[in-house]
Amino acid sequence: MSETGTGxxxxxxxxxxxxxxxxxxxxxxxWTDGLPIVPPTEDLVLExxxxxxVSGTSVLGRIPPLDGTVTVEKVAINSVMAGCKPDYFxxxxxxxxxxxxxxxxxxxxxxxxxxxxxxxxxxxxxxDRLGIHGGTAVFGSGHRANxxxxxALRLTMRNLGGAVAAxxxxxxxxxxGKYTMCFSENQEANPWEPLHEEMGxxxxxxxxxxxxxxxxxxxxxxxxxxxLGVLETMVGSMTAGGISGYxxxxxxxxxxxxxxxxxxxxxxxxxxxxxxxxxxxxxxVRLPMGxxxxxxxxxxxxxxxxxxxxxxxxxxxxVADVDKxxxxxxxxxxxxxxxxxxxxxxxxxxxxx
Numbered sequence: 001m002s003e004t005g006t007g008x009x010x011x012x013x014x015x016x017x018x019x020x021x022x023x024x025x026x027x028x029x030x031w032t033d034g035l036p037i038v039p040p041t042e043d044l045v046l047e048x049x050x051x052x053x054v055s056g057t058s059v060l061g062r063i064p065p066l067d068g069t070v071t072v073e074k075v076a077i078n079s080v081m082a083g084c085k086p087d088y089f090x091x092x093x094x095x096x097x098x099x100x101x102x103x104x105x106x107x108x109x110x111x112x113x114x115x116x117x118x119x120x121x122x123x124x125x126x127x128d129r130l131g132i133h134g135g136t137a138v139f140g141s142g143h144r145a146n147x148x149x150x151x152a153l154r155l156t157m158r159n160l161g162g163a164v165a166a167x168x169x170x171x172x173x174x175x176x177g178k179y180t181m182c183f184s185e186n187q188e189a190n191p192w193e194p195l196h197e198e199m200g201x202x203x204x205x206x207x208x209x210x211x212x213x214x215x216x217x218x219x220x221x222x223x224x225x226x227x228l229g230v231l232e233t234m235v236g237s238m239t240a241g242g243i244s245g246y247x248x249x250x251x252x253x254x255x256x257x258x259x260x261x262x263x264x265x266x267x268x269x270x271x272x273x274x275x276x277x278x279x280x281x282x283x284x285v286r287l288p289m290g291x292x293x294x295x296x297x298x299x300x301x302x303x304x305x306x307x308x309x310x311x312x313x314x315x316x317x318x319v320a321d322v323d324k325x326x327x328x329x330x331x332x333x334x335x336x337x338x339x340x341x342x343x344x345x346x347x348x349x350x351x352x353x
Contacts, residue, residue: 136332
């Protein structure tokens, strides 16, 4: 998203006392996610701003549900609070710009009972340069860039959008992505071109892709030794009751498929490329109409009109078309893979870093 104008500088606040009291004050004001923050002193915010070539008063847009004005300086404040290094700031800005794209519908994921949260996928040389992790324990703790970049986006959404549990945050359960979810590809273990190249960007480009997700499903396949066998197990994991996407294809949401390195190698050895994998999953990740009728979100379904006249044995796809599948190779050894079910009221967004 391009800059839309110039806003006011953020207000200054004088808070005295030890860092524990500063954290207590910020928590009492509703400005944190419950974890300790780095106090956003003026010098740290200025250092963050120096990492980008944009004025701090530049307005990126307004963020629902309370339509707070998003300026570069305010994003920098939340990035300091999240514990980001200044070098991470351009990635945070790209993620914020992505969620502000209209089709991402950011207000829906901060107010839904479905508990959706943004999943940030970094592709390209910037991941190695900044140490954005894509290997072992890729979705876990211990990786500063991953943890703080994702958290900076969430704090920005929380503090500028106003979706907190006492007001507009309505998640029935939520999931840890409400704190942070950012990762990169394991390109060393990737037998195919990286995600950003598949999307048409140049090899030296770096991108942020943001997808709204309701959570994460993991699967293990350590018995099958063929790529096709792995894909069959993946299909089984993705075809189950209660997955809301089966009722909402028309909204164009994306599902993220994360293949572990060993699974990716086996699938590639069977002759599957990115295109063939997504085509196979699109054709096979389907449920019979009879298992969807009068269950889950059937009453509020959003799918092609002709589906309503289909018989119970008609196979309903999880996504609208093959392009709605986002394929990434990430993680370490262990023959595990994962997938992120989509929050159905959004479409993915991409920004170049």
